[in-house]
Amino acid sequence: MTGTGTAAWPRCGHLEAGARCPGRRVDPYPACLAHLDGADRAAHLAALRPGADLDHRGTPFTQDLLDELLAPLRDPGTGRARVGKADFDEVRFTGEADLRDVGFDAHCSFASAVFDSGLHFREVRAEGDLRLGRARVAGDVWLDDTRVAGDAWFLEARFDGTLRFCADEVGRSAEFRGMACAEAYFEGVAFERGADFADIRVTGKASFEGALFHGGSACFDGAEIGGDMPFDGAHFGADASFEGATIGGDLSFLDASCAAGVRFRRAVFRRTAVLGPLVCPKTVDFSDAVFESAVTLEVAAEEVRCLRTRWASTAALRLRCADVDLTDAVAAFPVSVVGRPRPFVSPEGEEIAEPGLARKQVSVVSVKGVDAAYLMLADVDLTRCLFVEAVHLDQLRLEGRCRLAEPPGGPRWTHRRTLAEEHHWRATRYPGWTAAPDGVGTHDPDVLAPVYRHLRKALEDGRNEPGAADFYYGEMEMRRHGRTASRGERTLLWCYWALSGYGLRAARALTWLVLAMTVTVFVTMLWGLPKTDPDPVSEGTADGRRITLTTRKPTPVDPDGPYARRLSGERFEKSLRVVTNSVIFRASGQDLTTTGTYVEMAARLVEPGLLALAVLAVRSRVKR
Structure with missing residues (x-):
């Protein structure tokens, strides 16, 4: 497309305010359609037939002139105009422009056209492309009951009002890159080969409810949306990309379906309070995204990536079925990641289907580099989670069932x-x-x-x-x-582990206790109990009327004879009493040999300690 200063068509010879009209000359006349005299214009229009090509680039138009041009192209029976190729590039349109009941056999182009009011397409059919690239419209642009079999080109168009692109379908690609308008509505449009909305600027709401993106990706990279951006009931046949987009309101995906992933990398969410519920059988990527206000994310996906994601306010991630990667995420306020046990529900209370997703618990696979002081994980699977390099893990909150x-x-x-x-x-x-x-x-x-x-x-x-x-x-x-x-510390830890599992394995401590008591009982039976219990002996002297007596207890005699004879029931009962008293009551009152005395001293030192370790282990498992 060329500018008016270098128009690549034969220009009108009419001078207006010292400037030459940029309109295309109507052959064989020297002026454009707007500046033809009455007889020449009538002759030109009389020669037109339905299906004729129109080339009026740069021509100044009004609604009356447009109606006059289309009149000879209309079928007398239906009143519908049929046009071949239509070139209206760089036209200047005064007043409302209303294109009604027109069929274009080829393309219809208003590239770089300027409209000082609104533009309306009603019941228009274009078998080729519909082009409004770089067009300037001071009012609203409405496309009602319109169908485009070719491409829809709106690159860098500027609309001061609202764009209502209520076309039934776009047969090939839709290009809206760099477009700007106050509000945009693409509700129910079927884009057969994807759509490119990169770098669009919408001051208010941009609605894509019921839009169908068949066979190609939906690209919103770099878009700036000032208000809400609903996709309720939409369908994405391929990837949907919002990389680098700035979104001012909520994103709703109620009853939307996705065949591939959704990317929000480097997106900025200004006042987004709710994003979702979004159901995606692949990856939803929020890497490097920034959430500037409190937000609730409701996502059911195979994978959710939040690498280096920044939450400048509170955030609640309500997730389903996903593997969640929080590597290097930044949370300046409390952020909760909660695995939902049941599907999301619609406002009517019906469960939202999750095609392509395996019903499994949400799994957090990494919190590396995260300041966990504001992080809360609830009802998630942590079997694969990487914690090394996270900071303030002592302030991490684990709620619910975290496996x-x-x-x-x-x-x-x-x-x-x-x-x-x-x-x-x-x-x-x-x-x-x-x-x-x-x-x-x-x-x-x-x-x-x-x-x-x-x-x-x-x-x-x-x-x-x-x-x-x-x-x-x-x-x-x-x-x-x-x-x-140090070696000494490791040796101590080895002993602590072997004896009681660091004071946490009661069975291990009790096993050692039973083993120690058993050994003590048998040692006491074999060598600790004396041959016989010594009886007290009293000795004294008589001196006149005074008698002096001294009572002493003989030293216990070590047992002798075969070991088998020492293993009697009586000696077992005495040995068990000695060991039990040593462990619990700390004194047996039984006369022992020298060997038995030392064995009892060792038992008093070791076995109560093992009992205490067992009690400690039980307490560690039941304490609240």
Whole structure:
């Protein structure tokens, strides 16, 4: 398209205010249609027949002149005009422009045209393209009951009023890149080969309710929408892209369907309070997006990406079925990620269908780089979640049923909740553990220990002592396997683990207690009890009327004879009493040999400690 100063058509010779008219000359006359004298115009119009081509580029028009031009092209029976090619590029239209009951066998072009009022297409059929690229309209633009078999070209058009693109369908591509208007309505339009709305500027609302994007992507990259942007009942046959868009109001996707992904990368949401419910069988990408006001996101998708997403106010993510990646997300206010157990519902209370989605629990796969001080996770799967590099994990809130990974089955590994990063590290040493995915590094135990510690504190602050116990166990495991602790500390941790599972495995402590008591009983039976119980002996002297007596107890005599004879029922009962008193009551009152005395002293030291570890482990699992 060319400007009026370099028009590529034979120009009208009419001078007006010292300037030459830019209108195209009507052959064989020297003037354009607007400046033809009455006889020449009548002769030209009389020569027109239905299906004739029209070329009046740059011509000044009024509604009367347009009606006069179309009159000879109308069928007398139906009143419908039929035009071949129509070129009205750079026309200047005075007053309202109303194009009614017209069929174009080829393209209809108003490129770079200027309308000082509104433009209306009513019952127009274009077998070719409909072009309004770079057109300027001072009022509204309405397309009612219009069908475009070719392309719809509205590139860089400027409409001061509202665009109501109520066409039935666009047979090929729709190009609205760079268009600007006050409000835009594309409700119920069928775009057969996708549509490009990149960089459009809409001051108010932009409605796409019921729009059908068949066979091609819907591109809204860089768009600026001042108001709401509803897509209720819309269908996306391919990707929908809102990259770099600025949206001032809500985005509604009620009963909308998507065949592919939706991208909101680098989008800015000014006053968006609600986005959704959006059902997408692929990925919904909010990476680098910015939410400037409080928002609720309702999304059911295969994957939801929030890499480096910024929430400048409170946010509630209500999700279904998705794998959620929050890597490097920034939350300046509380942000909650909640997995919904049931589908979203319409205002009428009906469940919204989720075609193409597997019914599974929402899974958070990463919170790396997140300041978790404002983050709350509820009813989500954390079996694959990466926590390393997150900060303020001690302030993370875990609510509802948040499932974590577990060790492999079998007697070797105790049942507990573990981090995915521990799985990755152990998988390099032991079979059965989950290896790190491609592109994910493996961290040493010294890195994982503080992660467990902070998560433990987060649960303890939430009064979830039993849940925190597993994180304490994981912390101690990482310390035991770490390299920064001294040899003495690691030895102490090994002993603590072996005796009671860090004070968390009651069965282990009780097993050791029973074993220790059993050994003590048998040692006492064999060597600790004397051969016979010593009786007190009294000795004295008589001196006149005074008698002096001294009572002493003989030293217990070590048992002798075969060991089998020492393992009698009587000696077992005495030994069991000695051991039980040593563990619980701390004094048996039984005469013992020297060996038995030392055995009892050792039992008093070790066995109550094992009992205390068992009690501690039970308390850690039931405390609230």
